[in-house]
Amino acid sequence: MATVKPDPSNGGTVGAASGSPAGPAVPAPRDRGRPGRGDGGRGSMTSAITAAGLRKSFGGKVVLDGIDLEVGAGTTFSLLGPNGAGKTTTVQIMSTLVQADGGEVRVAGHDVARDPAAVRAAIGVTGQFSAVDNLLTGEENLLLMADLHHLDRAEGRRRAAGLLDKFDLADAASKTAATYSGGMRRRLDLAMTLIGDPRIIFLDEPTTGLDPRSRRMMWQIIRKLVAGGVTIFLTTQQLDEADELADQVAVLDHGKVVAAGSPEELKRSIPGAHVRLHFAGITGLDAAERALGGAFRHDDTLTLEVPSDGGAVAVRELLNRLGDTAAEVDEVSVHTPDLDDVFFALTGRPTAATTPELENAR
Amino acid sequence: MTTLTFAVQDSATMTRRSLRHVLRYPVTLVVSVAVPVLLLLLFVGVFGALKAGLGAGSHVSYIDYVVPGIIVMTAGYGSSVTAQSVNRDSTEGIIGRFRTMAISPASVLNGHVASALARTLVSVALVIGIAIGLGFRPTADAGRWLAAAGLTALLVLALTWLAVPFGLAAKTAEGLTGFILIVQLLPFISSAFVPPDQMSGPVRWFAAHQPFTPVIDTLRGLLTGTPADGSALAAVAWCAGLALAGYLWARVLFRRNLNR
Numbered sequence: 055m056a057t058v059k060p061d062p063s064n065g066g067t068v069g070a071a072s073g074s075p076a077g078p079a080v081p082a083p084r085d086r087g088r089p090g091r092g093d094g095g096r097g098s099m100t101s102a103i104t105a106a107g108l109r110k111s112f113g114g115k116v117v118l119d120g121i122d123l124e125v126g127a128g129t130t131f132s133l134l135g136p137n138g139a140g141k142t143t144t145v146q147i148m149s150t151l152v153q154a155d156g157g158e159v160r161v162a163g164h165d166v167a168r169d170p171a172a173v174r175a176a177i178g179v180t181g182q183f184s185a186v187d188n189l190l191t192g193e194e195n196l197l198l199m200a201d202l203h204h205l206d207r208a209e210g211r212r213r214a215a216g217l218l219d220k221f222d223l224a225d226a227a228s229k230t231a232a233t234y235s236g237g238m239r240r241r242l243d244l245a246m247t248l249i250g251d252p253r254i255i256f257l258d259e260p261t262t263g264l265d266p267r268s269r270r271m272m273w274q275i276i277r278k279l280v281a282g283g284v285t286i287f288l289t290t291q292q293l294d295e296a297d298e299l300a301d302q303v304a305v306l307d308h309g310k311v312v313a314a315g316s317p318e319e320l321k322r323s324i325p326g327a328h329v330r331l332h333f334a335g336i337t338g339l340d341a342a343e344r345a346l347g348g349a350f351r352h353d354d355t356l357t358l359e360v361p362s363d364g365g366a367v368a369v370r371e372l373l374n375r376l377g378d379t380a381a382e383v384d385e386v387s388v389h390t391p392d393l394d395d396v397f398f399a400l401t402g403r404p405t406a407a408t409t410p411e412l413e414n415a416r
Numbered sequence: 417m418t419t420l421t422f423a424v425q426d427s428a429t430m431t432r433r434s435l436r437h438v439l440r441y442p443v444t445l446v447v448s449v450a451v452p453v454l455l456l457l458l459f460v461g462v463f464g465a466l467k468a469g470l471g472a473g474s475h476v477s478y479i480d481y482v483v484p485g486i487i488v489m490t491a492g493y494g495s496s497v498t499a500q501s502v503n504r505d506s507t508e509g510i511i512g513r514f515r516t517m518a519i520s521p522a523s524v525l526n527g528h529v530a531s532a533l534a535r536t537l538v539s540v541a542l543v544i545g546i547a548i549g550l551g552f553r554p555t556a557d558a559g560r561w562l563a564a565a566g567l568t569a570l571l572v573l574a575l576t577w578l579a580v581p582f583g584l585a586a587k588t589a590e591g592l593t594g595f596i597l598i599v600q601l602l603p604f605i606s607s608a609f610v611p612p613d614q615m616s617g618p619v620r621w622f623a624a625h626q627p628f629t630p631v632i633d634t635l636r637g638l639l640t641g642t643p644a645d646g647s648a649l650a651a652v653a654w655c656a657g658l659a660l661a662g663y664l665w666a667r668v669l670f671r672r673n674l675n676r
Contacts, residue, residue, distance in 0.1 A: 149516045150516060151512060171518055174516055174517055174518040178516075179512075179513065179516040181509060181513070183508075183509045184509070185509040185510045185512055187433070187510055188508065189436075189437045189440055189441065190433070190440075194436065198429065198433055201432075202429055202514075202517055203517075250517070
C-alpha cells in the first residue's frame with residue numbers, strides 16, 4: 055500500500071518554513087482554555103494527519119479499502135481522484151463527521167474516534183458545498199463563528215473585519231449570503247473556517263464550480279495559509295490544482311491509493327516524456343528518422359517525437375547524433391507528462407491493472 | 417470554563433441565530449399569525465350560527481368555543497415552520513459545519529427549539545389578542561391564564577421536538593409534506609370546531625382519542641370555564657410523551673453518522 059512520507063527536501067518554498075523538526079509549525083498562541091485545545095501542539099509533532107488501514111463501507115459498498123496516508127505539519131497534501139473515489143468520505147472521517155469501519159486516523163495528534171472533541175478544536179473544514187447561513191449577512195456569519203469559538207466580542211469583530219477585508223468581501227459584508235455569487239460564497243465559507251485560527255484545514259474540492267479568477271484567488275489564499283504554517287488537506291479532481299498547490303499528492307481510485315508522492319515524482323513515474331524535433335523540410339525529417347530510430351514521425355507537421363527523459367544530457371546527446379547527419383533541426387521542445395497523464399494512466403483502467411505497473415515504476 | 421457553561425453559551429448563540437432569521441424575514445411570523453386568524457374568521461362566520469349544536473358548551477358563544485382550537489392550530493403551524501428551518505440547515509450543509517466544530521452538539525438543536533418556542537408563543541399571543549378584538553371573551557383569572565400559558569408552552573415544546581427529527585430526516589423540503597399535513601390538518605378532526613360527540617363512527621372515536629382533543633378541552637376549560645372532564649392529565653401526558661419521543665428521535669438522528 056502506498057504511503058506518503060513527508061520529504062523535507064521536496065517541500066519547495068513551503069518546506070523551508072515547516073521542515074524544521076524542532077518545534078510544531080504553529081504560528082499563533084492557540085490556548086483558548088478549551089478542553090483539548092493546545093495540548094496537541096506542544097510535543098514535536100511532524101505529522102499533522104496520519105491514517106493507517108482506513109476502511110469504510112456504506113451499505114455493503116466499499117468506499118475506502120485500506121488507506122494509509124501521512125501529512126506533514128505545515129505542508130499541503132492533495133487527495134486526487136475522480137468522483138466517487140472516496141475523497142469526500144476520507145475528509146468526513148478525518149473531520150469527525152463519519153466514523154470509520156476500520157483503521158486508525160490521528161489528526162493533530164488525537165485519535166478521531168476516541169477524542170473527536172480535541173480533533174474538532176484543531177481543525178477547520180470547508181466542504182464541497184458552501185456551508186454558510188444564507189439568511190444571515192456575510193458579517194453575521196463570521197460573528198456567529200466567532201461566538202461559537204467563544205471569542206470575546208471585540209476580538210470577534212476585529213477578526214471578522216480582517217477576514218472580510220482579506221477575502222474581498224468588505225463591500226458585501228451587510229448583504230445576506232443568499233445574494234452572493236459562487237466565488238463569494240466559497241470565500242465566505244473559508245473565512246468562516248479561518249475565524250477560529252485552525253492549525254489544520256480540510257478543503258474538499260474548494261474550487262469546483264468557480265470561474266478562473268475566483269479559482270486563482272482561492273489558490274492565493276491557500277498559499278498564504280501554508281506560508282503561515284497551516285497544514286492543508288485538499289481534495290480535488292483538478293490536476294493542475296494539485297500540481298499548483300500540493301507538496302504531496304495521493305491518487306485515490308475505487309477506495310485505494312493507487313499512487314503517491316510529490317507531483318514531480320508522479321510525473322516521472324509514468325512513461326510519456328519525449329523530445330519533439332521540428333524540421334524545415336521532409337528530407338531533414340527522413341534523415342533524422344533514419345539516424346535515431348524508434349521515433350514517431352508526423353509528416354503533416356514535420357515533427358519527430360523521440361522518447362526521452364527530457365534531461366539536458368539526453369537532449370545534448372540527441373542533438374549530437376543529429377549533428378552528424380544532414381537533418382537540420384528547426385526547433386526543439388521537451389515534453390514531460392503533466393498530472394493529467396498520470397491521472398489517466400492510473401485511473402483510466404481498472405485498478406487491478408494499474409497497481410502492478412505503478413509498483414514497477416516506483 | 418466548564419462544559420456546561422459552554423453548552424449554555426453555545427445554545428444561546430444558536431438561539432440568537434434562529435431568532436435573527438425570524439426578525440430578518442418577519443413575513444414568516446405574519447403568516448403564522450394570519451393563517452390561524454383567517455381560520456378563526458372563517459369558522460366563526462360559517463359555524464357561528466350553529467350555537468345550539470355545541471352541546472354541553474352551548475351557553476358559550478361559538479368564538480369562545482373555537483379559540484382554544486385556533487391556539488392549537490397556531491402551535492401546529494409554528495412547528496411546520498420549525499421543521500422547514502431545521503431541514504434547511506441540514507440540507508444546506510451548515511449542520512455539517514457545526515458538527516466539525518468544537519461546540520456543544522446539543523446546542524444546534526437547542527437553539528432551534530428555544531427560538532421556535534419564543535416565535536410560536538408570540539404568534540399565539542398575537543392570535544389571542546386579535547381574537548379578543550373579534551369578540552373572544554375568556555373568563556379565566558390570572559392563575560388559569562398562567563396554567564393555559566403553561567399548557568400551550570408544553571404543547572409547542574412537544575410539537576417543536578417532533579418537528580426537529582422530521583426536519584433532520586427529510587432529504588428535501590418536499591419530504592416534510594407529510595409532517596406539515598399532519599400537524600395542520602389533525603386539529604380539524606378534534607374537538608377544535610365541533611364536539612366529537614356530534615361526529616359519527618370512526619371519526620368520532622378518532623376525534624375523541626387523538627392528542628389534540630384533550631389539550632383543546634383543557635385550554636377551553638381554563639379560558640372559558642367549560643367542564644374539562646379531567647382532560648388536563650391526558651393533555652399533559654400526551655405533550656410530555658410526544659416531546660420525549662421527538663427529543664429522543666432527534667438525538668438519534670443527530671448523533672448518527674452521515675451514512676447516507
